[in-house]
Amino acid sequence: MDCLDFLSRRRSVPARLLGEPGPTQEQVQAMLAAAVRVPDHGKLAPWRFLCIRGDARQALGELLATRLLEREPAAAPAQLDKERQRFVHAPLVLAVVACLVPGHKVPEQEQLLSGGALCFALLQAAQALGFGAQWLTGWAAYDPAITARLGLASNERILGFIHIGTPQAEAPERPRPDPMQRLADWTP
Numbered sequence: 001m002d003c004l005d006f007l008s009r010r011r012s013v014p015a016r017l018l019g020e021p022g023p024t025q026e027q028v029q030a031m032l033a034a035a036v037r038v039p040d041h042g043k044l045a046p047w048r049f050l051c052i053r054g055d056a057r058q059a060l061g062e063l064l065a066t067r068l069l070e071r072e073p074a075a076a077p078a079q080l081d082k083e084r085q086r087f088v089h090a091p092l093v094l095a096v097v098a099c100l101v102p103g104h105k106v107p108e109q110e111q112l113l114s115g116g117a118l119c120f121a122l123l124q125a126a127q128a129l130g131f132g133a134q135w136l137t138g139w140a141a142y143d144p145a146i147t148a149r150l151g152l153a154s155n156e157r158i159l160g161f162i163h164i165g166t167p168q169a170e171a172p173e174r175p176r177p178d179p180m181q182r183l184a185d186w187t188p
């Protein structure tokens, strides 16, 4: 498969369809090494990663369930279970954290964009190694109590939880927009 073919066929594999085996430590390193080559205005490298694997996945799910009960005391047991299950499927979840440099001449938007590109590069690197992956956020990515428990500082943001593992079933395709319908010539 040539490169463009690979990119044109890329699709996410829903986290619930991901299972063992996950990437080895060498493969994690290789994926990150590819992903940090994203465009990065000002060479700020305004991002870092958290590896969530093994028992930490269940622990994070418990944290989400506990926090949801705080936020919504009437939350149904099924909702709480959903939170507990959020991170248990894929063997590896990489949280991509934006480390924003406030007041820098490179606007925060560009720092965030670089991190977003990095999330996507991670998806591609995972797929290039034969894994499936999905970029998820969910309410927890924006909840201050959860981000504090993840160790984020006030200038840091969760950009995504990248779930990575071996597809246990074929991922469904979704309709894709026709780019030509969104293309126009700009005329002065």
Ligand SMILES: Cc1cc2nc3c(=O)[nH]c(=O)nc-3n(C[C@H](O)[C@H](O)[C@H](O)COP(=O)(O)O)c2cc1C
Binding pocket: 010, 011, 012, 013, 014, 134, 135, 136, 137, 138, 159, 160, 174
């Ligand atoms: C920043 C970001 C956050 C996302 N968060 C979620 C999410 O919380 N839940 C979800 O179902 N999909 C989420 N998605 C969408 C999936 O990552 C993915 O795009 C979708 O499953 C379709 O897969 P595709 O990559 O094949 O288009 C998010 C996408 C982005 C870019």
